[in-house]
Amino acid sequence: EPEVTQTPSHQVTQMGQEVILRCVPISNHLYFYWxxxxxxxxxxxxxxxxxxxxxxxSEIFDDQFSVERPDGSNFTLKIRSTKLExxxxxxxxxxxxxxxxxxxxxxTRLTVV
Amino acid sequence: xxxxxxxxxxxxxxxxxxxxxxxTYDTSDPxxxxxxxxxxxxxxxxxxxxxxxxxxxxxxxxxxxxxxQKARKSANLVISASQLGxxxxxxxxxxxxxxGNEKLTxxxxxxxxxxx
Numbered sequence: 001e002p003e004v005t006q007t008p009s010h011q012v013t014q015m016g017q018e019v020i021l022r023c024v025p026i027s028n029h030l031y032f033y034w035x036x037x038x039x040x041x042x043x044x045x046x047x048x049x050x051x052x053x054x055x056x057x058s059e060i061f062d063d064q065f066s067v068e069r070p071d072g073s074n075f076t077l078k079i080r081s082t083k084l085e086x087x088x089x090x091x092x093x094x095x096x097x098x099x100x101x102x103x104x105x106x107x108t109r110l111t112v113v
Numbered sequence: 114x115x116x117x118x119x120x121x122x123x124x125x126x127x128x129x130x131x132x133x134x135x136x137t138y139d140t141s142d143p144x145x146x147x148x149x150x151x152x153x154x155x156x157x158x159x160x161x162x163x164x165x166x167x168x169x170x171x172x173x174x175x176x177x178x179x180x181x182q183k184a185r186k187s188a189n190l191v192i193s194a195s196q197l198g199x200x201x202x203x204x205x206x207x208x209x210x211x212x213g214n215e216k217l218t219x220x221x222x223x224x225x226x227x228x229x
Contacts, residue, residue, distance in 0.1 A: 035217075041221075042219045042221045042222060043158070044219070048216060050215070056216055091158055093158075098215045099144075099208065100163075101148060101160050102148075102217060104157065104158035104159075106155075106157040107157060109156070
């Protein structure tokens with residue numbers, strides 16, 4: 001069964017460092033998303049991506065964040081200068097269309113120290 | 114106002130019993146979708162079931178069914194014959210389609226614990 005895969009599963013980084021979280025969405029899906037979940041809290045939307053551009057983003061997704069689809073398969077989230085409060089589980093998701101279910105990856109747990 | 118409200122932070126249910134997890138939503142968009150996801154202790158988010166606002170029948174997927182009451186704006190998840198492996202966090206989420214939103218808005222979740 002096709003699935004969304006994320007790497008790494010866990011990343012520890014020093015405050016101020018750049019991190020890149022990687023995702024391979026399901027191959028025939030056209031919409032891609034990043035969400036995050038701070039420990040013990042609800043899942044929050046960060047950004048959606050369609051047709052090689054950002055289609056929607058939340059207030060959380062400020063200038064420190066960027067997304068890219070560098071080739072036909074990968075979808076990345078970059079945080080330029082990490083802060084302690086960026087520590088969270090980051091989920092990538094993809095869907096066939098904008099009104100069908102989104103399938104999530106297993107998440108990357110980012111710890112900023 | 115919260116768009117998705119899950120009023121049960123935690124529930125304990127005896128194995129093999131049915132369980133209902135509550136979810137109410139708030140939207141003025143006539144076209145929307147409602148989703149339930151399961152998050153086990155390992156952390157991944159697993160899609161369970163979807164209900165569209167124009168669907169005439171309640172959605173069912175195996176042991177999962179969605180009790181959709183549009184006038185009350187509720188979309189409760191029903192799990193029949195619960196199993197130990199059902200112990201997890203359960204999130205209700207909504208996507209508002211006509212407003213052009215692609216994002217899912219999640220509730221705060223319900224932690225379900227199945228007791229043997």
